[in-house]
Amino acid sequence: MSAIKKTIVLKVDCENPEREKITLAANVIREGGLVAFPTETVYGLGADALNPEAVRNIYLVKMRPPDNPIIVHVARKEDVYRLAAEVPESAEKLMSRFWPGPLTLVLRASDIVPRVTTGGLDTVAIRMPRHKVALALIEASGTPIAAPSANLAGRPSPTIAEHVIQDLYGKIDIILDAGPTNIGVESTVLDLTSNPPQILRPGGLTYEELRKVLGRVSIHPAAVSKKEFHIKHARSPGLKHKHYAPRAEMIVVEGEFNAIIRKVAELAEKYLGDGKKVGILATDESIRRYNIGIVKSMGSRSNLSSIAKNLFRLLRELDDEGVDVIIAEGVPQKGLGLAVMNRLRRAAGYNIIEAGS
Ligand code: AMP
Ligand code: MG
Secondary structure, rough: OOOOOOEEEEEEOOOOHHHHHHHHHHHHHHOOOOOOEOOOOEEEEEOOOOOHHHHHHHHHOOOOOOOOOOOOOOOOOOHHHHHOOOOOHHHHHHHHHHHOOOOEEEEEEEOOOOOOOOOOOEEEEEOOOOHHHHHHHHHHHHHOOOOOOOOOOOOOOOOOOOHHHHHHOOOOOEEOOOOOOOOOOOEEEOOOOOOOOOEEEEOOOOHHHHHHOOOOOOHHHOOOOOOOOOOOOOOHHHHHHOOOOOOOOOEEEEEOOOHHHHHHHHHHHHHHHHOOOEEEOOOOOOOHHOOEEEEEEEOOOHHHHHHHHHHHHHHHHHHOOOOOEEEEEEEOOOOHEEEEEEEHHHHOOOOEEEEOO
């Protein structure tokens, strides 16, 4: 698949998607092609989930490891009963409470799901996105759409169409551009084949929200680990691969807020002294405290969803500015902070410094 393709970029109205543009993209999906489209979390790279050849091309163009399964996107709940061999009561409850939305459910797969879609697993991950363009595309295609994030494997996920163009232009058929995505981190992946249900990847729907509905929820240790986690029998193989990484070296500084600020400033000075170009990912509350390097605010500590929304875009922006090292402030692991810290630590390859120690 190194052949160069003509990629069509189409601007689409995110509130009232133009019918002819959706039909064009849906025809491409039906014919086994690849369409990048917006969801409320990040942009996805879609193919017909039931067409093994089409799904294989997703892995090829993304250079995604073949054992990293792909989430299947649906526009109607009925499709879940075709794709899953069993739908437990907990799934029914979660679907009616949180769909459409940033929650992916891992269920036993039925025979109609090609094993290339599930990365060889006997489970399938399914979600219904809360985005008019995504829903219109899935409906018009008449088939569930398998879609990982529309970035090259290992790179930060795309939150604007420009990121998709950077990574995949000339390799896919269509890019639907409906502006920036709302949430900015991927969906929460919840395994309902384990008891209690387990969060395999923290994301746009918080642990706290899930607890309210389910009572007991566990979190996979790899998802909150501060070190590279060696998974033998990976139920979520995505956890073990390099992810979200900017080209620059990256460090996350964790700890008490004032200690973080002192440590970030100290590290920035040290790297500048070594002749490096330094980028700092600060927050609204700390941005004025740094006077060296390229300083960007991720958002407010009192509004962690703003940080989630900006994170991947800022990682790419700092790369574009050619920094050698990115020093990022850690944030509290509550609400969307759990997903943000998971992404920051992995983007940094677990290069974590505890401030004040
Ligand atoms: P992405 O498509 O880039 O958002 O990544 C999809 C995530 O969902 C990865 O972390 C996968 O490992 C996870 N995933 C997809 N399907 C399954 C499955 N059947 N079981 C467990 N995790 C899954
Ligand atoms: Mg991804």
